[in-house]
Amino acid sequence: MTSTATKVDLSPVPVTVRPAARLAQLFAGLALYGTSMALMVRAEIGLSPWDVLHDGMTQRLDWSFGAITALTSVLVLALWVPLRQRPGIGTVANVVVIALSVDLVLGVLPPAHALPWQLTLIISGVVLNGLATAIYVGARLGPGPRDGLMTGLHARTGWSVRLVRSGIEVGVLVVGWFLGGSAGLGTVLYAVSIGAITQFFLPWTTVPGRR
Structure with a gap:
């Protein structure tokens, strides 16, 4: 399965x-994706590195979680300019849809307090x-703001994608933690498993390009 997943072509394809x-x-x-973020927030036992940052900023600015994700997306997009990255439809949709969906689910899903329910979430x-x-x-249809930052830095610096992604996520995790964001078991679980989970599903979800 690993060898199959590494051959998946994820380059943008024309909208037509x-x-x-x-x-x-x-x-x-x-x-x-926004729904998954809300599930992890309500588990209250640690978030993904970017969401630790979002959580910390939410506490400092008193904005909704979705509004904070949109704000950080716009700020990250500004970093695309010197990296010469080009946004696509997927980039813009990423900012709007995730922000709306995470706030919608957070509005109806209560926090978990019992450990079995926290682990389930x-x-x-x-x-x-x-x-x-x-x-x-x-x-x-184009990378999300954070994915584009990663690939842009990889292209401009020549550093490996793994090194660039790790550096970015450690950086935002540290800043988020200092701002009071929630880091814990969920953060570790996310870090060690998200790459493999995504890779597992990609061969079945990636649409073919023009042949």
């Missing part, structure tokens, strides 16, 4: 290729996050 199906896949994946959230990532990335 199967537009309806790919747009539906994009929006579904982004909505599920965090495990479900991490697995759903990996599936959702594969779905929206597999639509091949």
Whole structure:
């Protein structure tokens, strides 16, 4: 399975290729991604590195979680300019749909207090996050702001994707933790499993390009 997943082509494909199906896949994946974030927030036992930052900023600015994710997305997009990255439909949709969906689910899902329910939420959230990532990335309509920052730095510096991603996520995790963001068991679980989960689903969710 690993060898198959590494051969998946995720380069952007023109919108004119199967537009309806790919747009539906994009929006579904982004909505599920926002849902997965809400599940992890309500578990209250640690978040993904970026969401630790979002959580810390939420406490300092008293904005909704979704509004903070949109704000950081816009700030990250500003860093695309010197990296000469080009946004696509998927990039813009990423900012809007995730922000709306995470706030919507947080509005109806209460926090978990019992450990079995917390573990259920965090495990479900991490697995759903990996599936959702594969779905929206597999639509091949442009990277999200944070993915584009990673690939842009990789292209400009020549550093490995693994090194760039690790550096970014450690940086935002540290800043988020200092701001009071929630880091813990969920953070560790996310870090060690999200890559493998996403890779597992990509071969089934990635749409083919023009042949």
